Amino acid sequence: MLKIGLTGGIGSGKTTIANLFAELNVPVIDADEIAREVVAPGSQALEQIRHAFSERVIADDGSLDRSAMRELIFADTEQKRKLEAIVHPKVRQSILKRVASLDASYCIICVPLLVESSMANLVDRVLVVDCPVETQIERVAKRDRLDEKIVRAIIDSQATREQRKALANDLIGNTSSDSMLAEQVKKLHNLYLYLSKRQDF
Ligand SMILES: CC(C)(COP(=O)(O)OP(=O)(O)OC[C@H]1O[C@@H](n2cnc3c(N)ncnc32)[C@H](O)[C@@H]1O)[C@@H](O)C(=O)NCCC(=O)NCCS
Numbered sequence: 321m322l323k324i325g326l327t328g329g330i331g332s333g334k335t336t337i338a339n340l341f342a343e344l345n346v347p348v349i350d351a352d353e354i355a356r357e358v359v360a361p362g363s364q365a366l367e368q369i370r371h372a373f374s375e376r377v378i379a380d381d382g383s384l385d386r387s388a389m390r391e392l393i394f395a396d397t398e399q400k401r402k403l404e405a406i407v408h409p410k411v412r413q414s415i416l417k418r419v420a421s422l423d424a425s426y427c428i429i430c431v432p433l434l435v436e437s438s439m440a441n442l443v444d445r446v447l448v449v450d451c452p453v454e455t456q457i458e459r460v461a462k463r464d465r466l467d468e469k470i471v472r473a474i475i476d477s478q479a480t481r482e483q484r485k486a487l488a489n490d491l492i493g494n495t496s497s498d499s500m501l502a503e504q505v506k507k508l509h510n511l512y513l514y515l516s517k518r519q520d521f
């Protein structure tokens with residue numbers, strides 16, 4: 321099965337694009353969603369996080385305090401690495417398991433850190449969704465009611481637009497509300513169906 325890695329910076333529009341593929345009945349695997357599942361209360365990963373970071377990142381209800389963790393890791397690269405070392409191998413394992421259970425011509429694996437992490441080798445082809453940094457900030461600040469400062473810190477911790485584009489086989493520009501996303505996705509869908517029939521993708 322052809323595996324398409326969908327990536328882009330925070331707020332670039334990955335979920336929006338992934339939903340359009342899902343509407344075409346393409347299976348979508350979402351690394352952000354898996355990253356949330358693997359740290360669910362009672363999980364081994366959450367216990368490792370408690371041990372590595374102390375109770376300051378655990379909320380009163382026993383779940384991961386996402387806001388506290390966000391503030392911590394995007395202010396300190398070492399803390400970010402520590403968290404990723406716990407979470408990423410489990411996300412990777414779960415992606416592999418899900419891919420193995422699929423029966424489809426191709427699938428979309430949505431991974432925000434495809435360029436930054438070791439997950440690039442999970443996919444056969446990379447689709448990048450791109451927009452200007454100012455647009456990312458506007459969207460995330462509006463959607464998550466986050467302070468502009470933390471959104472900038474998250475963006476600064478991620479690959480640059482140029483680094484991502486250098487790895488792209490396909491590119492969607494999601495710069496404005498009239499980016500005609502559905503049409504761009506339909507065209508790529510036809511390309512991926514075509515490529516999936518060949519053995520040399
Ligand atoms: C820091 C956490 C708790 C903040 O949770 P929150 O619910 O606010 O964000 P969510 O998980 O939905 O992520 C939103 C976006 O933040 C960005 N982001 C998340 N983690 C990272 C990271 N380690 N490095 C850079 N950007 C990141 C991505 O663009 C992602 O799409 C959470 O993002 C987390 O646990 N991150 C570490 C795991 C990880 O690297 N996930 C990325 C997918 S493998």
Ligand SMILES: Nc1ncnc2c1ncn2[C@@H]1O[C@H](COP(=O)(O)OP(=O)(O)OP(=O)(O)O)[C@@H](O)[C@H]1O
Nearest residue numbers: 329330331332333334335336459463494496497499
């Ligand atoms: N072309 C667009 N025009 C206007 N709003 C958009 C457009 N594309 C996405 N958005 C909005 O911007 C926000 C971010 O989009 P989306 O959630 O798809 O991005 P993402 O890359 O998945 O974000 P994250 O990295 O945080 O998971 C959402 O509120 C979405 O509705």
